[in-house]
Amino acid sequence: MIQIENLNFRYSKRTKLFDGLNLSMDSGLIYGLLGRNGAGKTTLLKIMSGMLFPKDGICRVLGYESSKRHPAMLSDIFFVPEEFYAPALTIRQYVDIYAPFYPEFSHEQFDTYMDELQLSKEYHFKSLSLGQKKKAVLGFALAANTRILILDEPTNGLDIPSKTQFRRMVASTATEDRCIIISTHQVRDIDKLIDAVIILDNSKVVLNHTVESITEKLSFKTIGETTGEELYIEESIAGYQTITSNTGDETTQINLELLFNATMANQQAIRNIFN
DSSP: OEEEEEEEEEEETTEEEEEEEEEEEOTTEEEEEEEOTTSSHHHHHHHHTTSSOOSEEEEEETTEEGGGOOHHHHTTEEEEOSSOOOOSSBHHHHHHHHGGGOTTOOHHHHHHHHHHTTOOTTOBGGGSOHHHHHHHHHHHHHHTOOSEEEEESTTTTOOHHHHHHHHHHHHHHOOTTOEEEEEOSOGGGTTTTOSEEEEEETTEEEEEEEHHHHHHHEEEEEESSOOSOOSEEEEETTEEEEEEEOOSSOOOOOOHHHHHHHHHHOHHHHHHHHO
């Protein structure tokens, strides 16, 4: 669904963000996009959405070059940024204006989301809290039923019950012909939701694998004493959080935060496991 080849991007002559970036993303998966501050996550999402243009290389989305902003692509992709402009409209007016741009938009689905999130379509965006605004836009994004859905820090501003609702709503809309990309620093909000992990660092993709393939290769455990066989260790109140090579048939729950920290600490060791 998304194919990026030898992509170069810079904001200025002195600031080169991507240099020969290659990345592919398939349908039927929910991706978690991780990286340090300044790694280029939001920039990459904007390039995919046709909001920023690469200097060189290709970014194809649904078969179209994203920089061409083809109407068929734009009607089948929805991007929810971390910060967004709150229009001087009610939620109902917002839907009336923008829903026609998305052929698969479901008003019935949107109404269900509004009920679940306890929002009225008569509410005015200007009167809503940050969390309420985000819930309204997330509800619209999911109801648009685009084949590509991009969410940048979607859980920022949401309270704990709303985060639970968000995960349930996203999971319910995942289909075999849809690709959902979630970029976040709040990894604990999505570790049980995603199907694949992408980690960016130093202008490169250092990890791009499904959760299934990661847990086939790695074991995530909390233990009382270390053995010396660990690939990565973090001390916690409960003991030592560890990553080791999975040498048996055991499958453990992925710990995204631990995986990210391990990848940042020793990229080569993690890469070697998957090569």
